[in-house]
Amino acid sequence: MLYGLENAKMVELSRVFLDLNNPRHEPFNNESESIAYLCKNEQVLTLAKDIVANGLNPLELFALIKEEGDTFFSAEGNRRLCALKLLNDPQLAPTPSLRADFSRIGSSWVKIDNLFAVIFSSREEVRLWLDRIHAGADEGRGRKQWQSEQKARNSLYSKNDLALSLLDLAQRRGFILVDERKGRLSTVQRYSGNPIFRNTLGLDSSLPLTTNLAYADFEVMFKKFIRDVVSKHITTRDNAAKINSYSDSLRLLEGLSGDKVAKYNLEEKNDTLGKKSSESSNNDLASSKTEDKPEDKPEDKPEDKPEDKPEDKPEDKPEDKPEDKPEDKPEDKPEDKPEDKPEGKPEENEGSSVKNHKPKKPIRREKINFNPEIQEALQKIPSYKLDHVYYSLCDLNLSNHSPLLYVGAWSFMESLTALCGRENVDFVAYLSHATLENLGFKNKEDRKTIRNALERISSFGNATKHNKTAAGFDGPQLANDFETINCLILSLIQSILK
Incomplete structure (x- = not known):
């Protein structure tokens, strides 16, 4: 068969029937038996849900074989055809539960009445191409399945x-x-x-x-x-x-x-390190070469340069201390002057002073930041437990009690979400993206940040409670996570009060 659009056409779905002799199963006597088998064994319901959500795959055409009259049966696309038939008419489903499922997912379904298909004259004509699709890689002649890394690279949200x-x-x-x-x-x-x-x-x-x-x-x-x-x-x-x-x-x-x-x-x-590592390798090679030659002239340089440098440095600052100090100290401590001068004369050596200045280490958080608005809201519920747990969370020292505080933070969120109606799931699952959006967090990145904080509190809290060795020891991280969810806590309290 020639490859081209002239061999493809739109065919009314009502004129297309399932292949009762499809290689997926033993021969059937009628279409009802075929539908029952496909629903039970070939995940047709899942396929139908995907078709409703995303439409038919535009990369795959149906392969139809013409029967007598103006009807066809599908040599390729039996599962898709079955899903379409059940979406268009859920009463064709073999069981009451499946009829209910197809009715539900098809309630917003815009019926597909025509199939884009390639028409073949016989099974023999289509057999080779079915092998290419379904019979495996066949040394490269057929479809080669992606490995896990290849699948991950293709998936934007893998x-x-x-x-x-x-x-x-x-x-x-x-x-x-x-x-x-x-x-x-x-x-x-x-x-x-x-x-x-x-x-x-x-x-x-x-x-x-x-x-x-x-x-x-x-x-x-x-x-x-x-x-x-x-x-x-x-x-x-x-x-x-x-x-x-x-x-x-x-x-x-x-x-x-x-x-x-x-x-x-x-x-x-990593890019920066790659460049630096290659530079350092070159420098190491260069230095290793120069280190081979110091024995030739071990004393020449020290004798030449101590006398040169003392004379050079006084010339840099002749106006302040013309000739006294250059003669007193060049031979004893030629290298001390650069350190002495910036302290004595900061205006003249300001650049050097800035370079030698070390940044101060940030102050380490000792406690979870207390939010009076949260405490006031908790007292309106009222909840004696939550009020006191929140007080303890903000009162205990993070450095000394971080494992205990992780358990306390976990308990606080479990109790708060339970008052909101959470049942049979943990608070992370309960506070899904949809729930957060309903609570007023419309920005996707904000919701992701909040859920990341919740996951850490949940994981470290659970590990501290149940694992014989693992615990939450990162107090500053807990303080940051709790500050991140402050707005969520207030929203949950407001939903309880309503």
Whole structure:
């Protein structure tokens, strides 16, 4: 058959019937039997929901074979055709529950009355092309299924996006080879999907790839993690308790400073490090060459330069101290002057003074910020428990009581959402994007930020309560998360009062 639009046409759906001899099943006597089989075994209801939500796949045509008269049967597209028939007429479904399901999902359905199809004259004519679609890769002749990494790259909102980016970063840093990546995406995804593990590496749950750890700390822990993935020391079968315990072990690695910094993009940092590492390698090579030659002239330079420099430096500041100090101190301490002068004469050496100035370390948060508006609102509910839990949360010291405060924060949110009507789910699941939007949080990024904070409070609170070793020790992070959800707490209280 020639390839081209002239072989395709629009055909009325009412003139097209299911293939009763389709390779998916044994031959059937009538269309009702075929529909019953497809509904039970071929996930037609799920397909119908997708068609209602997104329409028919424009990349796939139906393949029809003409019967006697003006009717056709579908050689390719039997599942799609079955879904369309049931959406157009739910009474064709084999059971009452399925009829109800198709009626419900088809209530907003705009009927499709015509199919875009290629017409074949016989089964023999279409058989080869069916093999190309359904019989596997066949050494490259048929469709080749994507692997997990390829699927992740195609999916804009894949849950593997973070894991894939971490593997890409590890490969660029030389922590993993291309061949070692095969079959490792699922393990990285399992660990990066755990909030406690992400917090250990200072990662967010979404892209871009950022961290708030000092890069030296991040690199030590990240390299250890990747090599453990490669060696299968950790696997996709690890449960949450093991992941939490492993996260704690990363924090105990030698050489970590424990410093937290402003969040930065790891992709950009990696590019910078790549350039610096190549420069430092060149410098190391150059220095190694120059280090081979110091024995030739070990004493020439020290004798030449101490006498030259003392004379040079006084010339820089001849007006203030013309000739006394240059003669007194050049031979004894030629290098002391640059440090003495900026302190004595800041106006003349202001640039040097600024360069030597060290930034002050930010003040560490000692308590969760108290919000009087929240306390006043809680007293209106009234809730003796919530009022006192909130008081304790804001009164206890974060440095000394962070595990206890994580449990308290978890308890506070569980109790508050229970008063809002939460049942049978945890507070993170209850406070979905839809619920947050109904509470007035219309901005998607704001909702995502709030849910990230809720996930950390929930994960660390649960780990502290139930795990024998894992606990929440990051007090400043808890303070920041609680400040992030202050507006949510007020909205929940208002919904209770209403």
